[in-house]
Amino acid sequence: MKKINIVLANAHQAQAERSDIQREVKDIQKFFNERDFLFKQGTVNFVLIRGLYSHIERSLNVVGVFVNKAEHVISGLEADLSFQVKDQPDAKLAGVALQLPPSFLGEIKPNEGFILHMKVPVQGLTNEKQVYEATELSGTLANVKIAYPTE
Numbered sequence: 001m002k003k004i005n006i007v008l009a010n011a012h013q014a015q016a017e018r019s020d021i022q023r024e025v026k027d028i029q030k031f032f033n034e035r036d037f038l039f040k041q042g043t044v045n046f047v048l049i050r051g052l053y054s055h056i057e058r059s060l061n062v063v064g065v066f067v068n069k070a071e072h073v074i075s076g077l078e079a080d081l082s083f084q085v086k087d088q089p090d091a092k093l094a095g096v097a098l099q100l101p102p103s104f105l106g107e108i109k110p111n112e113g114f115i116l117h118m119k120v121p122v123q124g125l126t127n128e129k130q131v132y133e134a135t136e137l138s139g140t141l142a143n144v145k146i147a148y149p150t151e
Contacts, residue, residue, distance in 0.1 A: 002111045004032045004067055009114045010106025028065060028115060039069040044077065046141045047113070051083075051132035053125065060085075060093060060120045060132070064139070067113040075102040076147025082140045083120060085132060094121040107149055 006029040008016055015021045028049060039045050045067045052061040062083060068074050081096040096118050108114055 004037070004065075004111055004113045005029075005109075006032060006065065007108065007112050007114055009100070009104060009108075009116070010102075011104040012115075013106070024115065032065070032113065037067070039067060041069055042071060043069050044074065044079075044141075044144055044146060045069060046079075046081065046139060048083075048134045048137050048139050049115075050134060051085075051120075051137050053122070053128075053130055053132065055125075055128045057119075058122050058125075060122050060125075062096075062118045062120050062137070062139075063115065064118070065113040065115055066108075068108045068110055070146065071110060072148050073107045073109050074105070074146050075107050075149040076100060076105055078143070078145040079141055080143045081118070082142075084138045085125065086136055086138055088124070088126060091125045092123040096120060102147060102149070 006025055008025065031049065037047065047065045047067060049063040049065060052063070066077065077098065077100045079098045081098065083093040085091045
């Protein structure tokens with residue numbers, strides 16, 4: 001199993017020197033180093049890391065990593081994401097339609113993963129828990145379209 005290297009998308013490169021960003025990359029790299037993932041070759045995968053809930057905003061800031069297991073560098077990504085809180089089936093989380101153009105993404109090599117934060121509106125979350133771990137959330141990735149760099 002090849003190690004997944006955590007990188008920043010092109011749009012986040014300017015933040016690379018910030019200590020909080022460096023700490024997040026290091027923590028997520030450790031998360032990937034300590035686990036085995038059964039990724040299918042030739043795919044792009046989404047791994048949920050955590051959800052940070054704001055009761056005031058009624059939103060969940062979902063933190064995840066897109067992992068490139070395709071054979072080629074990817075430079076753009078479109079996908080639809082949906083999320084659920086596992087122990088609260090009545091909670092409704094808005095879907096996310098991602099459009100990440102090359103100007104945002106840059107080039108993500110095979111076996112690299114980039115971190116993405118998404119603010120997802122929520123209805124019906126019954127507790128005021130602040131942090132949801134990956135095991136408490138589920139997500140579905142659909143309608144994936146990948147752009148490859150042109151020579």
